[in-house]
Amino acid sequence: MDYVYMESYLKAISDHNRMLILKYLSKDSLCICEFTELLDMTQPAVSQHMRKLKIAELVTEEKRGRWTIWSLNVRHALYPMLIHLLSLLPEPEITVESLEAEGKRVVCE
Amino acid sequence: MDYVYMESYLKAISDHNRMLILKYLSKDSLCICEFTELLDMTQPAVSQHMRKLKIAELVTEEKRGRWTIWSLNVRHALYPMLIHLLSLLPEPEITVESLEAEGKRVVCE
DNA sequence: TGAATAAATAAGCAATCACTTATATAATGA
DNA sequence: TCATTATATAAGTGATTGCTTATTTATTCA
Numbered sequence: 001m002d003y004v005y006m007e008s009y010l011k012a013i014s015d016h017n018r019m020l021i022l023k024y025l026s027k028d029s030l031c032i033c034e035f036t037e038l039l040d041m042t043q044p045a046v047s048q049h050m051r052k053l054k055i056a057e058l059v060t061e062e063k064r065g066r067w068t069i070w071s072l073n074v075r076h077a078l079y080p081m082l083i084h085l086l087s088l089l090p091e092p093e094i095t096v097e098s099l100e101a102e103g104k105r106v107v108c109e
Numbered sequence: 110m111d112y113v114y115m116e117s118y119l120k121a122i123s124d125h126n127r128m129l130i131l132k133y134l135s136k137d138s139l140c141i142c143e144f145t146e147l148l149d150m151t152q153p154a155v156s157q158h159m160r161k162l163k164i165a166e167l168v169t170e171e172k173r174g175r176w177t178i179w180s181l182n183v184r185h186a187l188y189p190m191l192i193h194l195l196s197l198l199p200e201p202e203i204t205v206e207s208l209e210a211e212g213k214r215v216v217c218e
Numbered sequence: 219t220g221a222a223t224a225a226a227t228a229a230g231c232a233a234t235c236a237c238t239t240a241t242a243t244a245a246t247g248a
Numbered sequence: 249t250c251a252t253t254a255t256a257t258a259a260g261t262g263a264t265t266g267c268t269t270a271t272t273t274a275t276t277c278a
Contacts, residue, residue, distance in 0.1 A: 001197045003125040010123035015236080016112040032255060045237060047256055066245045066254045078197075084190065088110045124266080141225060154267060156226055175224045175275040 001077065009078060012056030017041065018049050019089060022072065025059065026086050028096050029071040038094050058082070110186065118187060121165030126150065127158050128198060131181065134168065135195050137205050138180040147203050167191070 013019060017039055024030055024038060035046040050070060053059045057076055062069045073079065122128060126148055133139055133147060144155040159179060162168045166185055171178045182188065 001199075003128050003198060006128060006194070006198060007123055007125040010119055014116055014119035014123045016116045017236085019112055019115060033253090042238075043255070044239085044257080047254095048236080051256085063245095068255065081190070081193065085115070088187075089112060089115060090110075120265095126266085142223085151268075152225070153227080153269085156224095157266080160226085177225065 009056055009058075012052050012058055013082070013085070015049070018053060019086070020092055021046075021049060021053065022058065022082065023086050023089055023092060024096065025070060025072045026083065029062075029069050030096070031067045031069055033067075034096070034099065037099055038092070038096070040094075118165055118167075121161050121167055122191070122194070124158070127162060128195070129201055130155075130158060130162065131167065131191065132195050132198055132201060133205065134179060134181045135192060138171075138178050139205070140176045140178055142176075143205070143208065146208055147201070147205070149203075 013022070020039060021035060024035070030038075032043060032046050032050065035041065035050075036043050039046065050059065050061075054061065057073055060071050060073045062071070072082075076082070122131070129148060130144060133144070139147075141152060141155050141159065144150065144159075145152050148155065159168065159170075163170065166182055169180050169182050171180070181191075185191070
């Protein structure tokens with residue numbers, strides 16, 4: 001673990017919207033369209049955040065039909081530290097459950 | 110601990126030179142002029158890094174004569190996590206001891 | 219008082235940031 | 249085949265980043 005790697009890892013986390021994304025992912029695997037609802041953000045904005053998280057190896061993706069399901073990369077060396085960090089952050093107001101109540105939760109297939 | 114506070118804290122850490130500074134400070138309190146030697150960096154560059162760390166409450170300063178002695182802020186809520194993070198990073202090649210050997214270590218007064 | 223030293227601040231610059239809107243790609247299903 | 253849906257990519261924008269050089273402030277000491 002060198003300084004430059006740690007820098008790019010921390011830079012990937014150092015954004016409140018990406019931290020929110022990671023907080024959600026620590027409970028559920030989710031797709032882009034769900035994040036657009038959860039974060040009230042445009043689809044390209046979410047997509048570009050996911051790309052940054054992916055480049056930093058913080059998340060993994062799994063294509064399923066026309067959806068891409070994103071998950072936390074539990075194999076990452078810094079995964080335990082990430083989980084601890086996320087535990088310090090409050091639960092988001094908009095929950096995946098509230099999305100389900102509105103019928104906006106995507107159930108793939 | 111809200112998302113925006115965590116973001117500014119992480120952004121303050123997310124620079125390889127500032128991580129080096131913090132790594133050094135985890136062993137010794139040091140002044141700007143020592144960092145210019147340790148990091149091979151200009152004095153204003155170091156000074157501006159210290160200001161960022163200070164704004165994020167990661168470090169404390171103590172004026173002593175014409176020197177300003179910088180230390181890690183051990184009272185910060187995230188200090189334990191910072192120490193853990195720094196422990197994952199390698200020891201810098203240039204050490205405070207090697208500075209002393211060259212007679213470049215400042216002994217205030 | 220005045221030279222030397224430590225540190226802070228200012229201004230400028232190229233690179234990167236998080237976003238936007240527009241468009242492209244890819245899969246589904248009528 | 250063609251409209252719809254999910255996602256990715258492209259291009260542009262204003263703000264911020266980490267540095268630079270130049271200057272200022274503050275302290276020490278001869």
